[in-house]
Amino acid sequence: MILIGIEHLGIMVLEIWGRPEFQAQAFGMPLDFVRQAAAQTALANQGIYNGMLGGTLIASQWLLNGPGRLTTSALLLIFVIIVAIFGSLTVNRRIFWLQGVPSIVTLIVLLVTLA
Template sequence: MSLLITVLIILVGIEHLGIMVLEIWGRPEFQAQAFGMPLEFVRQAAAQTALANQGIYNGMLGGTLLASQWLLNGQARLTTSALLLIFVIIVAIFGSLTVKRSIFWLQGMPSIVTLIVLLMIIA
């Protein structure tokens, strides 16, 4: 796989680890601003639990994207990377429809660009 696609995938993975950090350990003020939610809501224990749960999912996506670049080779690496990028795109679309539109641009667009580059390399 080319260096360009590897770098793009690593950047998407790092982005999702950063989102995990925000969702699990971020200050409620930052979480409220980032996700367009009322601060009073974000400060609730149930909201913090839900955000942490989302954070685990984002962390697992990011970590798996990163790990796949070192643990897999050949077709397995390409297929796994493509599937994970598709998962991220679906999650970004859902998040943009249910939480905040900018999620699509911040999470989805880098993944779409990366997937397009990956598909161009495969073809």
């Protein structure tokens, strides 16, 4: 969970403060598009969501215990998986491999520990 949280904090940094050249390459977008003010605003908005998700994934591991922690962890992982599937279908298939697969593996491990 913590590694997935750190990954999303890294995505936040790239989306909010990354150089347009890195953003274009990472997200498979034309550089001319990424340099536009509207695109930078949209990326920063996505960055806030990724940062809040990453922070919540990490904080939940320290702030919650028992069933609340497990339920919150599972819900956040399912959220990441759904977003990764959508992103892989609409933006770039790499998103599924970089975000979805680690979250699926973590969710499976979480569910196995409950059994």
